[in-house]
Amino acid sequence: MPVQPSPEDLSVILTRIGLEVESLEKFESVKGSLEGLVIGEVLTAVQHPNADKLKLTTVNTGGPEPLNIVCGAPNVAVGQKVVVAPIGATIYPLSGEPMTMKKAKIRGEESQGMICAEDEIGLGSSHAGILVLDAALQPGTPAREIFKPVQDWIYEIGLTPNRMDAMSHIGVARDVCAYYNNLENTRQYQAKLPVIPELPKAATPLSISVSVENTAACPRYAGVSITGVQTAPSPDWLRNKLLAIGVRPINNIVDITNFILHETGQPLHAFNADAITGSKVIVKNLPAGTPFVTLDGKERKLDAADLMICNGNSEPMCIAGVFGGLHSGVTDTTHNIFLESACFTGTGIRASSFRHGLRTDAATRFEKGVDISNAVFVLQRAAALICELAGGKIASEITDVYPQAKPKTEVTATWAYIKKLSGKEYSKEKISNILASLGFEILAETPEHLKVNVPYSKPDISIPADIVEEIMRIDGLDNVEIPSQVLITPAITARPDRETVREKIAGYLAGNGFNEIFTNSITNSKYFTPEVLERTVKMINNLSADLDVMRPSMLETGLESIAYNLNRKNEDLLFFEFGKTYATTGQGQYQETEHLCLYLTGRKRPESWLYEAAPVDFYFMKGYVGNVLAQLGIRSLQWAELEVDGLQFAWQINGNGQALVQLGAVSGPRLKQFDIKQPVWFADINWQAVLAALPKKDTFYSEIPKFPAVRRDLALVLDKQVRFADVEAAARTVKSSLLQHINLFDVFESEKLGANKRSYAVSFTFQDTQKTLTDKEIDAVMDKLVKTFETQLQAQIRK
Known part of the structure; x- marks a missing residue:
């Protein structure tokens, strides 16, 4: 006896069996x-x-x-x-x-x-x-x-990509029947399939033969000829059914194929039979570059991998499973049609669909897999409706090219595995009942295991875990009891813990006004030079023309986010992003590198009555980069100037014998590429190198020294090419535990100093944690510093 749960109850049932209902809306034709x-x-x-x-x-x-x-x-x-x-x-x-x-x-x-x-x-x-x-x-x-x-209820179901079996009304009904069978411990509930009546025969036959040359890409192809068709608007009941699910009615022939697509999950295609030259359909691949005009009126150049439905002259009529052709489509004047119900392999359909930018409902279903056993039944169902609603008559026998019947998938699962993975002790009777209700064929039941044949309607099921998932969802995931005790084994993680370190730095940056962004790791090849693209990982089936490579750099996707914000008048930006870049050195040889990137633009300090606005600059970026490394206990860093594509005024920070950071201002040409009209500063932190450079020991806090620090200043006259980093590095060669800090507090240039000369005013801070320093101790270290500067840097000490 049929059951009719209320819309609200059915919503709960669907969610319980893994078909999450995201919305429930009432449909009214008026x-x-x-x-x-x-x-x-x-x-x-x-x-x-x-x-x-x-x-x-x-x-x-x-x-x-x-x-x-x-x-x-x-x-x-x-x-x-x-x-x-x-x-x-x-x-x-x-x-x-x-x-x-x-x-x-x-x-x-x-x-x-x-x-x-x-x-x-x-x-x-x-x-x-x-x-x-x-x-x-x-x-x-x-x-x-x-x-x-007409009134109806529309359920919006959030399907996971593997649930091809639930992409049809009959498939969902089959799951609901399985739920009721499990609930009442019976097998009486079954999805009711449409009855195929005896179809009227045409007085004059119209025979169209079928030849499948590429059986690997098209394992099954069925078709039938129908004559005397009258193309007209669909009746109200059919129009309302389509409108309820958001499909625009077109005419009775197209509407019938769309209706059956959603009813059964099987895509169909109707050809104008009079346009099939030679009364023959050939399923084959054509040479690359063959022109083909699709239904939308656009001419497309075919790829050699595109599977095509051709006429007797090998002229293309349809991209198989994707999109029809303009010259063979059904029009208002069409009276004879050839109806196709076929199965195509998902990988080829997906590639053709993306290659030509044609993401159709048919392609979506074929790429996920369709029920190959259903092809002839669906063809009969569609033919019956065309005869009923369009006045057609069957003018040929059904052609079914199915040279090698697809074997059913066999899966064996042990009872112990089912219990272990599900966390519940299911009775063998319950398991058998659930699987049989879903269309599984029970091949064997032993004290140790269960063997089943998987129905053709579930092409995603191939391993024991899939069987356990089916059992659990039909019985209800909420029926798995939560144990009163949780027994776990303490886990030992490597130190430092990567996630803890990442969370620490993310917290630091967010606490200082940064916003974390997440950008697409697939990006546009036009951003990069041919030299960079030689090492770039290219997408085989790119999502669109603008998303065709795995990003070799984090800079470009970050600039996209900055441009998006600037175009919306959000001009003061501090962004950080954890992400990965990709590169290749040959077939099968790929590198994946983790990064932490900082992006700064706009003002670091807005204007107010107290002070003027201040834009972000190199030192603002340098401070944050230095603080990130200091937070991780990474010190003893070396700075080196750098020339790198996309950046100017660029520097590299080295530590632990390898490059840790590259930072600088984004170059003008790169900013122009993204239509950005204000300076942007960028820092690329090699996160893998930073993790490898982390101290192996914990960093402990120490109490504030009781004894005062002492500062001494030196004015060093140096050649202009000598950087402060060189001064700092030379000072560190003086091994002294008393020297705590070195700071540059003034830079002076004058002709009085001499040609090509510059004066650095540098302060040195000394401190002993055990006692008060004496002038003699400090003077001794200062003398060593002076000699070092004079020897290594040819410095002159200004008196």
Whole structure:
């Protein structure tokens, strides 16, 4: 006996068995379903005393007293049967907001409702006058009984990519039946398939032969000829079914194929049989570059890997499983069709679909896999509807090219494995019942294991874990008991823990005003030079023309985010991103590198009454990079100038014998590439190298020294090419535990210093944690520093 759960109950059931209902909406072919509207009879119609274009009417709506209604329609007349919206009823016009009827006075006369035009209640687009109905209708009859507006419920299901079996109404119904069978411990519930009636035969046969040259890409191809077809708009029931699921009705032939696609999950294609030259269909590949005009009127150059449906002259008529051709499609003048129901391999369909940018419903289903056993049944179902709704007659036997029947997948799972993976002790009877209800064939049951044949409708199932998933979802994931005790083995993780380090740095940056971004690791090849692209990983089946390579650099995707924000007047940006870059040195040889990147642009300090605005600059970026490394305990860094594509004023920070960071200003040409008109600073931290450079020991805090620090200053006259980094490096060669800090606090240039000379004012901070320093101890270290600067840097000490 059929069961009819309420929409809310069915929503819960679907979610429980793994078909998560994301929304549940009521569909109405007529908004409001004419609720509260009734049939009325116009008893009187006289001129309104205060308005030339209005009439005063009395209308019998089946109540004890007729209603007084002011009507402005030019065609209202005594004796008409009309649609009336009485007080309290709500109407839903095709345009405008819903309106609830209230008692009103119009030009001084009372009006107790409204006599409706068809556009005012959603039945049509005409507003020429009120809707006049059959004179035999009885006043007081609800309007919904006359017009019978369709109501339905639409379930929006968030399917996971592997659930091809649930991409059809019959597939979902099969799961619901399995749920009820499990609930009641029975096998009586089954999805009811449409009955195929005896089909009318055409007096004159139309034979079209089929040849499949590429059986690997097309393992099964079925077709049938239908003549005498009359292309016309579909009946209301079919139009409403399609509108309910968001499909636009076109004509009866196209609508039938779309309807069956969603009903069964099997794509169909109808050809104009008169356009099939040679009365022959050939499934084959054509040479690369062959031109083909698709249904949208565009000429496309075919790839040698595109599987094509061709006519007897090997001329292309359709990209198999993807999109039809302009010259073989069904039109309003088509009377003879050849209907195709085929199975194509998913990998080839997906490649062709992306290659030509044609993401159709058919391609989506073929690339996930269709039920190969269903091809002929679906063909018969579609042919029956075409004969019923389009007046067609069957003009040939069904052709079914299926040279090698696909074997069913065998899966064996032990009872112990099912218990271990699910965490629940299922009875063998329950497991068998669930699997049989889903279409699995039980091959063997032993004390140790269960062997089944997987139905063709579930091509994603191939391993024991898949069987366990089917059992668990039909029985209900919420039926797996949560144990009262959780027994775990303590895990030993390598130190430092990568995730902890990453979280620490992310927390530091976020706490300092940075926003974390996540950009696509697939990007556009046009951003990069031919030299870079030689080492870049290219997509075989790229998602679009703009997303065709794995990014070799993090800079470009970050600039996309900056440009997006700048275009929306969000101009002060501090971004950070953890991500990966990719490279290749040959076939099968790939490198994946982790990065932490910082992006700065705009102002580091907005203007106020207290101080002027200050833009981000190199030292602002340098400070954050230095703080990130300091947070991780990485010190003893070496700075080196760098020339790198895309950056100017670039530097590289080395530590632990390898490059850790590259930073600098994004170059003008690169900014122009993204239409960015303000400076951007970029730092690329090699996260893998940073993790390798982390100290192996914990960093402990120490108490604040009790003894004071002492500062001494030196003014060093040096050649201009000597950098402060060289001064700092030379100072560190003086091995002294007393020297705590070195700082550059002034830079001076003058002709008095000499040609090509510069003066650095440098402070040195000394401190001993055990005692107060004496001048003698400090002077000794200062003497060593002076000698080092004079020897290594040829410095002159300014007195």
